[in-house]
Amino acid sequence: xxxxxxxxxxxxxxxxxxxxxxxxxxxxxxxxxxxxxxxxxxxxxxxxxxxxxxxxxxxxxxxxxxxxxxxxxxxxxxxxxxxxxxxxxxxxxxxxxx
Numbered sequence: 001x002x003x004x005x006x007x008x009x010x011x012x013x014x015x016x017x018x019x020x021x022x023x024x025x026x027x028x029x030x031x032x033x034x035x036x037x038x039x040x041x042x043x044x045x046x047x048x049x050x051x052x053x054x055x056x057x058x059x060x061x062x063x064x065x066x067x068x069x070x071x072x073x074x075x076x077x078x079x080x081x082x083x084x085x086x087x088x089x090x091x092x093x094x095x096x097x098x
Contacts, residue, residue: 001029003082006072014038014045014066024049024069024081032087036061037098043067048098051090062093 009018016038026032037048045066053059069081083090 001025003070003072006074006080009071009073009079011042014043014071015041018079019045019047019071022071022079022081024083026082026086026090027084028086029082030087032083032085032090033059033062035081039063048096049090051087060091061096061098062090063096 019035019038022035023031024033024035033049033051035047036050039046039048043066047064047066047069048061049064050059050061064083068085069083071079071081073079
């Protein structure tokens, strides 16, 4: 996926309504997870990414700061994120407890 033509999200767009259910892609552009929950808003936003599993079953929730993600909209306006983490690295993070 070519992200060069995608528009980065502004700080005001870093809200639960915009980010929930957004897919997250790893270094190889494979989907590594989906944002399931958002804490805070703006530059201090943290997101819970469900990593692995299928349809939320067997996934592991991990907490990431938005500065660990490149959050953007594609040409169709769909929100997604890209991270430098691999799925394996994300799975090694502590499980987020709600």
